[in-house]
Each structure stands twice: as C-alpha cells, then as structure tokens.
Amino acid sequence: MSTASLSSTFLDRGCFLKSEERLSSLAKQNGNKKYFGRSNTLPFKSLRVSNSKPGQEARVALLGASGYTGAEIIRLLTNHPFFGITVMTADRNAGKSIESVFPHFVTQKDLPTLVSTSDANFSDVDAVFCCLPHGTTQEIIKGLPRRLKIVDLSADFRLRDISEYEEWYGQPHRAPNLQEEAVYGLTEIYREKVRYARLVANPGCYPTSIQLPLIPLIKTNLIEHGNIIIDSKSGVSGAGRGAKVSNLYTELTEGIMSYGVTKHRHVPEIEQGLSDAACSKVTVSFTPHLMPMSRGMQSTIYVQMASGVTIEDLYHQLKVSYENEEFVKLLDKGIVPRTHDVRGSNYCYVNVFPDRIRGRAIIISVIDNLVKGASGQALQNLNIMMGFPERTGLEYLPLFP
C-alpha cells in the first residue's frame, strides 16, 4: 500500500491529524517501512529506529519504568519512530541503570538512568506515561506541569464518581479537579475524546477485555442488562513486579486461584462503562482468577440475549462494530480465542457462541494484560493525543506459541 493510500485510510477513520506532506517526509526519514504498512517485526526483537533519538520528535517521561508496565512501554517505544524517552523514574530502583533492573534492555544504551519521581526534571518532556501504583498517582500527576500530555495506567482517574473511588479504593481522592478533565481511554470506544484529552485514564486490564465485546451489544440492546456473568483469568504479571507471598511460584504453579470474589475493585469501572452504554445502571457478577502464566488474560462472559435476538445478531453486531478496527478482531465463527494468539501484541480477539440453554450466549475475549490491557493501549492513546497514527509502534504480531 502506498503512503498516500494508507494515510487516507487513517483520515477516513478519523485516526490521523498530521498533514500528508509531513507524513511523507517522516516516512522517508524512516526508510518508508517502519512506520507505514504492516510490519512483521517479531515481538521482543529490540530495535531502535534510526530517527528515534530522544528529543527528535516527542519527548516522553516514563514514571515507574522499573515495573512491568513501564518495561513494556520501553519495549514498545524501541520500535517507535517518533517518541524518545528522556526521563525514567523508579522508587526502590532509583539511581540504577535500566539494564541492571531489566537485563533484556542491555542493547538499549541510550536510555536514561532511573531517578526518583521527586527528582525528575520535566523541562525536556512533552508527554508522560505514568505507570505507578494506584493511590500514589493522583498526588504526583497533580504536581506535573499542565503543558504535559499524560496517560495514567493506574486506576486513580478511572472512576468519575469520587465517592465511588473512595469507597472501592479505601482512600480519599487527592485530585478531584483533575478527575473532572480525565478521559477514560478505552480507545475504540472513546477515540474522539482521547484525541483532545490532556489526561487519559488508561483502563484496567479486566475492564478492557470485558467492555470491548459488551459495549456494542449493550448499546444496541441485543443483550439483557441485568444478567451478565463474567469469569476472568489473568497472568501473574497483572499483579506487578513487587514481591508478594501470593505471587510466589509455589503458591501459583499447578493451580488456579479466585480472588476479590464479590468485591474486586474493577467492578465499579466495568459497571461505569456498561452503564454509560446502556444509559441506565448495569450491574455484573465478576470473578477474577490468577493463572499460572506470566501474561495473558481471558474473560468468559455469559449473557442473556434480548427477546427475539439470535446468536447471528450478536455476531453481526460485533463484526460491524469492529470491522475497521486494527486491534479488535472478531474471529471466524466457531474459532475459540486463546491467550496464546494475542501474546505480546495489542490485539483483543473476540468470539461469541450459542449456549446450549436457549436464549443465552457465551462471549470469549482475550488480550495480553501488559499490552492491550496496559502499555499497548496507553501507547495507542498517546499516539492519538500527539497526532501520530494510532498503530505506530504497535505493529507486533503475537508471539506464538
């Protein structure tokens, strides 16, 4: 596909802000291949594209670079032609080089040394990925210069209702004014709001895997709103890199563990998104499980179809909703989505199956919790906020097996 035809595809889809001339010149600088067209770059192959020197296009600060989602953003940005990382922060690991924390970055010699967040200098920064634990993030983001575009991966700005945040997260909200301007970054659903946002609250991994298939079906009244049962499973990287007894190999291997039963903090986030789609309050039964795998997430969702609706209607609606989307794929009928098939990629694979109980359907959705469930979607959002094509730096095929 030519540069011109690809860029007009982006224009048609409303995913593109730069002028054609600028795109062509940027494409030329990159040998016309890293940025345009589909790359077959293998996941985990660490490449630094020729013009991605820090400062050349957009300068990024990465807060929480020594955590799992921070590392995943570094990996994705090594293949991004327009972002350079100028600041990286850590807490216990402040003062270290990134390769001493993550030896898989040994080839990335031009990454900055980790500093503590309080020592970070934002004068050479245009945008921030905030990969810090929830609860610490509001204070830190409140202190950042207002000219910065921010994508926050924590849960601190996801719930519009401050009292709901305080109830589910057990602490006062420390930046209620910023909450008002935060845009919820489930990209495929809120793309136009993301485009003009200064602060994006990146969705949780479970809510991403659940809302992507359910929102189109709820919006079109194809499923009952009062009878949604969600069973989700996550790889252990979803819990972060911090040491916890419950994440020890011995506690996890050869077993499955339900947790947060009846009270997981993603419930209000899921219900907020589904209620918005329904224009009325939607409640769900949701149980997450920890699986003995490092990354990957599956949500199996049991729904009651509305009166007169068939499985064909559900399939057709998902097809129509996502046929022009790069990162959400409805599989062919009968094909079961597997976490293996999206590993290391920004894809969400979905399918819908008729239950043997008349009138019910089973939806299966898979993502990589660290990519579409966190860092990949965060980059997708920042690309849009900065006017770069949405899939830049995200064109990784899944790593299989």
Ligand SMILES: NC(=O)C1=CN([C@@H]2O[C@H](COP(=O)(O)OP(=O)(O)OC[C@H]3O[C@@H](n4cnc5c(N)ncnc54)[C@H](OP(=O)(O)O)[C@@H]3O)[C@@H](O)[C@H]2O)C=CC1
């Ligand atoms: N893991 C996942 O799949 C997903 C995670 N998220 C969210 O993204 C955020 C980051 O998650 P993840 O990368 O997994 O977490 P990690 O625990 O792996 O990393 C946390 C990072 O924050 C730093 N940090 C910890 N405490 C503080 C503090 N008080 N002040 C400043 N920095 C601090 C850590 O530094 P150091 O290591 O040096 O101590 C580390 O760099 C969390 O809010 C998480 O809930 C969202 C979706 C999915």
Ligand SMILES: CC(=O)N[C@@H](CCC(=O)OP(=O)(O)O)C(=O)O
């Ligand atoms: C396996 C595991 O522990 N997963 C995390 C969710 C990861 C995520 O999406 O977290 P945030 O909402 O904080 O961004 C959990 O259940 O709390």
